[in-house]
Amino acid sequence: MTSVMSAVVPGQRLGHVQEYIAGPGTYSHQDFLYASVVGLKQVTTADGDERPTLSVARENTQTAIPEIDAIVTCKVVRVNPKFASVNIMVVDGKPCTDNFQGIIRSQDVRATEKDKVKIYNSFRPGDIVRAQVISLGDARSYYLSTALNELGVIYGTSIAGGTLVPISWQEMQCTKTKVIEPRKCAKPM
Amino acid sequence: MQVSFLSPTARGADGRASSRKDDQDMDLDFSDLLGQHQTPKGSKDFKDGSIHVVTPGETITSDTQFMRGHGTYVEQEKLVSSVAGVVERVNKLISVKALNTRYSGEIGDVVVGRITEVTQKRWKVDVNGRQDAILMLSSINLPGGVQRRKQESDELQMRTFFMEGDLVVAELQAFFHDGAYSLHTRSLKYGKLRNGSFISVAPALVQRCKSHFHSLSMGVDVILGLNGYIWVSAYVPQNLDEIDTEQVYSNKNKEDISAEDRERIARVSNCILALAQELMFINDTVITFAYEASLQYPLKDLIKQEVKAAIANEAAASVDNLRG
Amino acid sequence: MTSVAATSSTFTFSAAAFQRLHPAEYFRKFVSQGVRPDGRLLSGFRPTTVHKSVVSTANGSSMVRVGGTTVVCGIKAEVAEPTLEAQDKGYIVPNVELSPMCSSAFKAGPPSEQAQVVSDAIDRILKDSDVVDLEQLCIEKGRAVWALWADVVCISYDGNILDAALLAVMTALTNVRLRKPTYDEGVVTVSGEALTEENSFSLTLTRTPLSTTFAIFDTPNNTLLADPNSAEENVSLGRITVTLDEKNQLCGVHKVGSGSCSPALIKSCIERAKERTQELRSLLA
């Protein structure tokens, strides 16, 4: 059960830690709960919880940032034998205003026969790929994996410029020329 | 509040200030730099095992039977030094060890280092050398048993073992082709450092000993890295069989470091820095002597140059006594 | 607005995510229906407002909003030596600053290519159309003239910066008041007392050119988007800018980017620009 209450701003004291569990958009400091974003204060009571959860629903959503285990949609910008470089554009269905860099290493492309993976036969520049964040990576890139059935290329264009449609989990066909190109395809959900 | 404002002094505080104007006895002056009390001052002849200090371009010997080692070159059939330092001889091999240099390691050295970068499958470690040393993911003990195999998931969570800034003690295992050092921590005595503070001295001052891990009698542990990085920490009883491998990578200091412990650690640190200031070799015995000598001064005076010099001198005298 | 979803594949996205991944496709769906994602018709302009005298530290200033694009122009007068070729002429130096504050498309540091193009376009319009007789800015012939730094700061960037910036510069120029200077042995002095009709003067503008910009969305159909916003600029091939003065005389036609256009298309642009500049002129007055 959720009840929406007043609008709050960061720093506003919302309640005592003994009364509520700190939910998203809040933080606790010296026995009290405070709002950390601008939004509407909500109290959710779920069965089994000893205390209701206090959260603040963001009114002005912060742009999405990749987190570990998040499903992201990204565009391949470069490939080399070791990994594919991608621009992360959508995180958990929410577009991020600026691209984040990510890489899909060859061992993270698929779950089986990892050592036989050839990046060029999995991704090509321009492909739109659905992937999962597995690590915050190094200073520059997030590490992504497509080693699940529903992860992989979801949209691509063939060398001829036609749209590719998946015909197996590792092949796609050009709608224009019927040429088959290798890809690590995502299984449509 | 009292602040000591001093005038600068020339190197060597006690009346040796004038020696820089007096170039007759340069060797003697330099030998001071090397720890005047461990080595007899002597002639230029290196064959009798005494100290021979050379500067770049100085001829070491014109005898052609010797072989050229590090820090030397041959010119007109003479062996000439290319650095300022001490001549060392092993049989026919002559090398010059530079006085003030970065750490140059040998396999088997115990070093203390700081993680500077985490990359794929390896850490970069600052060990005071010419370049960062490398610690491979495969060269550490993974939590969950000494025999556990490296997994792919370990590669993704390298920061749970060591992250940027962490201090480690490790052993120099090998050299890479580019001269970089490869370290390992595949022993329970190596690993992350906790419960104390870090000091740094010139690498040349740390004496190569059988062990570089010492539990001193006053209840302070010291790790003397051969690279000049030294870790002084509260005494932790070592029982290598019972160490929990999960604990190896913990960032938590032990709870019960008392103010007295801290004072002792600070005292030992300052004693080591005092020895370094007076350019004396550093080993566990001399640290203990210096510590004993320091006890007559209040702790906060130990950062004073004058007091440091006095402590070092007293420790040196104790070493001389020991030798008889 | 949110009724558009991806149909080209079996993966579904929210409209926002789809726009992010396939911006051109997203727009094509709207344009084929004759509307634009922000609800405008293809020929529609965004609401435009003009404010004068917004910055009191400047000698003349204006703020112009064209939809989501907001620019502020401040004109600051300084004294400089005239050039040898034009000893009785002052300077008007327009510069447009597209700072990283106004859009993530711009980086800090030296002006981007786009900022250079816009600054240069305005400079050329001012010079070629002889907007201000620069002799008005003479203080002492051969010695001292006024230099008017017309700096345009873009506060918020949402496309069509040239129209907004030119409108802002023109408004600010009409807004300039200069104190009457006295020249004495190389030193130019002005009075510190409050501005009055007697101790100051404004500029006389020969003409006031204003521009109207259209984006070329696709070539075969020659679809034009009037007053494109930033998202539309990004998916368009190029832009046509028509500059007209108050007598509807042409002061310039500017085409940038790829995509060709027929003379007829330019003609229709000019016709539509006439209506638009008339509207803008009512704001200027």
Added chain:
Amino acid sequence: MPTNLISPAERDYILKGVEANVRADGRQRGDYREVSIETGIISQTSGSARVKIAGGTDMLVSVRAEIGPVLVDSETGDGADKGQIICSVECVPSASQGWEGRGADDVNNELSQIMARILSSGNAMVDSTSTDASSPSATSKPSSTPSSKGGAAGIDLSKLCIIPGRLCWILYIDALILDYGGNIIDALLMGTRAAIFDTQIPKTQLQEFGDGQFDFELQDDTEDMVTIEGRENMPICVTLNKIGARYIVDASPLEELVTEARLTIAVNKYGQVCGLQKSQEGCMEPSLLLEMIQSGKTMGQALIKQLDAKIEAEAATDLSMRMQGKPPQKYGFFAQ
């Protein structure tokens, strides 16, 4: 070269050590390290000083007096009868890893700005006429604080003016940070004070030609040099580092990495606060802020007294050497 990194265990050790009032090097929270100062070591400058804090920080401060045009504010006409002080601080890139490449740019800029703000008049453009110092009301004030309010520096800028509206002395204060061992700002201001005390500039004689034209004559007699007026009123800095709920002075490099918030308090010898600046990414309660200002003030006053004693003692030694016809003994770069 030290890296600017610290491990969580070290952080915790330092934090708890500050709480227990035993710092890693055995000092207590309010203890300074030894500072060594030597003045007059660069003969090409008008005044110079080298400051070293035992444990690393090492810098050279020089004062160069040059004659240049006055800087007049076109709007207010201020500055026509004033000299100028121009500060510049440069960190040697090899002194700290964070200063490599362009890394020192921000630090240089921050330090130069802090110094300029403390030393020059800043925004306080209240005219101070040359009669101030001798005016009766100034001496009758109980604290005998200087009455010229031309800025916090205390340096009487009007005395640096040579021809009003035209020429003045410009004091270029350049500092070179040679080595980093923590607490740069305090050392910087100590060095500046010492260098300014060491500074002597030639006397100038104003000549009037009658028709409103002036010229001046520089007296090149080395015996007839003058010191900088108002130099004793110059402030110095005490930087307090908030670590946990406590604060410490004279932090070492590792302690600076643990510092949450840093407060630099500029104080003159009268105990007046001549500048405050917080830095680092932490915050503090107002009560702590006021407490820190108070202790910074007390410490600063004590510090000035001891610093001045040192500077005077050195000046006295140098003088006695000169009286004996010997050059003063300076170690300069041969110093330990």
Added chain:
Amino acid sequence: MDRKRVAGPENAVAPLVEYPKDQLRWAPQQEHRHSSKRQPEDIRPIYLKTGLINQANGSAYIELERTKIACGVYGPRQKKASQLSSFSGKGTLNCEFKFATFSCQKRRHHIRDAQERELSQVLSQALAPAVRLELFPKSVVDVYVTVLENDGLAACLAAAITCASVALAHAGIEMLDLVAACSGSYMTVPRNALGQPQTDATTTAAGASRDEIWMDADLEEEKHEDGSIVLAYMPSLNQVTHVLQNGRAEGAVISQSVESCIEACNKIYAVMQHSLLESITNGKTQ
């Protein structure tokens, strides 16, 4: 020479301003501040509005009479190559402070000068304590502040901090609290201010002048100040996030000015809250 901008004449300077002898310039007087009828503790009315930059993740615009500042917030986003250092488990707050060329009495240059670079640093030090940087590892939040009109430098910095804090909240970035900032100027006010402006303490007999702290001083007042303080404060958590003081003052005056600033910050906080809540209701009606 700057080839990327339209070039103007070199060595252009502002003309000298000459004030007629009979016309007095403003000087501090008892119970009479420069702009409007303010008491020493009064701040100027604040107009604060969010969301004027539609391309930014968050933005705000603040106006205190003639002081006008715009702020845009971008991110959290990927660090640019120039900002890249080693991996950091915490996010970075990058602030850039810029005066528009026409915003001050003297024309400013396009390129950031030393003062602007320092103010950028001050801005980020004042805001960082409030931003929960640990929630966006290795990303950066860019805060860009442009001053359109500067009517008092200290007040301008304070307003920039306030404005940027609101813009951060508007961007939906997790914060511990809002940061309000206020400036105060140390003034020596002659008691019987008639006729000649008496700006010089010494020419006034002892006791005839009084030290006052004028909050949120404008440019004209700032020209007469002995010093100023800018204090940034998190009202809800009772934490000072920044303090910057210049000029000389007795300890007691400092304590008093800190208190006055905090008091003023609490007033400003209410305005900030109001404008943010307004952004919610506006969002609802659209």
